[in-house]
Amino acid sequence: MRFIAASLIAFATAVTAVGNAVVSNGSDExxxxxxxxxxxxxxxxxxxGSAIVEAFRHDAQTGGIALKITKTNDGLYTGAPTQIFSYSLDGEQVWFDLSTVFGDPFKGHKITVESANGPKIEWPTGTHPGxxxxxxxxxxxxxxxTLHK
Structure with missing residues (x-):
């Protein structure tokens, strides 16, 4: 009986395991x-040279999560140029996107968003390529x- 319970817990953990949104800073600031x-x-x-990690999660009210990134410590509340890396957890899939509001905070820097064995978003100059x-x-x-130098 203990073996079955342990196996069921392991199976449930494997089925519900999700990845992470990782935000990495390869710039000098x-x-x-x-x-x-x-x-x-x-x-x-x-x-x-550092990063933050957030386990993918679903927001029942909005459906998705927006990781809002600014160059100023109060930028979210002052209308500073904001890079938005958003994701929406949908069962066995995660949808992701890259956009900006109020300008391009990382203009002149390469930005990538990618998943292992999956698609890639690349902004070579830090602005929306279309x-x-x-x-x-x-x-x-x-x-x-990843924000590159």
Whole structure:
């Protein structure tokens, strides 16, 4: 009986395992990230050479999560140029996108968003290159937003 219970727990964990949204800073300056769904998470500073990790989650009210990134520590509340790495967890898939509001905070820097064995979004100059930016990947995989030098 213990073996069956342990096996069921392991199976349930494997079935519900999800990846992470990873925001990585390869530039020379810090930036700031807020996780926004129906509520706004606390501000997190991402220093050069470091990253933050958030397990994919579903927001029942908004359906998705927007990781809002600014170069100023109060940028979310002051209308600063904001990079938005958004995702929506949909069972075995995660949909992700890249956009901006109020300007292009990382103009002049390459930005990539990619998943292992999945599609990639690339903004070579830190500005929207045109076309649809929406991609989908298996939700068990991590999706990496990277700001390059």
């Amino acid at each position: 810090p930036f700031y990230v807020w996780s926004v769904g129906s509520t706004v998470g606390e501000r997190r500073e991402v220093l050069p 076309g649809s930016q929406v991609k989908v990947a298996p939700s068990k995989n991590d999706v990496f937003f």
